[in-house]
Amino acid sequence: MPELPDVETFRKRLARTVLHKRIKSVKIKNSRVVKASRKKLKAMEGRSFEKAERHGKHCFLKLSSGNHLAMHFGMTGDVRYYKDGAKPDNAPLVIRFSDRHSFAFINVRKLGKLRLIKDKEKFIEKQKLGPDALAMTKKSFVKLMQNKKGRVKTALMDQKTLAGIGNIYADEILYQAGIRPQKRLGRLEKKDLERIHKVMKRVLKTAIRNKGEADRMPASYLLGRRKDGTPCGRCSGTIKKTQVNSRSTYHCPKHQR
């Protein structure tokens, strides 16, 4: 479930492994996740990646040609870096560099998407993605939320509203902010929205620092306690499992109001 912190971890890994190296070969496996033609992907040979970027849950590798390799991971996915000829198995895309090292886009459940795009900004616009959650100012966040109805968790997860937050981090943010996921947006005060914004940034940054790994998160985090009946890590309450937005939702009824 790669959400913003996970994708940011991928981006950083790519930034320190695949940039400024000549692409020697591009191997493509026939897979439903590959949305670019074989020919266009092959045309990456001889080029190099110049920049690793991210918007929400998308990761972009900018090519020296100006195009971007756009990656979305779906439910499962990873980018792996292999040293010295080691061979990844079952990857839809494997890129080998002239230093013999290679990089693979892994997507076991095949719900991800791999594209080649010309213009990153146009792509974001076309996909109707909202602003990146980490790049959002307090003012714009509050305004965005005030223009919406429905449940607060649903709004946080809506990629068209803001990009990057999925089921896990929506729960985490509201847990840390002390607000129930099923709360209606109309019933939140401005100061509540401001608090959610502040907590959202803190949670995302903390998760990035810990590479999105549940067992590295602070004990006061919900991540790692996502099980009905688990003691709350912030108060004497008990974690409860419910459904919001037809998704499994965990919260503590005692300190989340």
Added chain:
DNA sequence: TCATTTGTTTCATG
């Protein structure tokens, strides 16, 4: 065999 997982899409409703 089927429930479960998640992000996205589709469709019905208000």
Added chain:
DNA sequence: ACATGAAACAAATG
């Protein structure tokens, strides 16, 4: 037309 929300869908796993 638009927003919202419920359900469907994708693939794999236990």
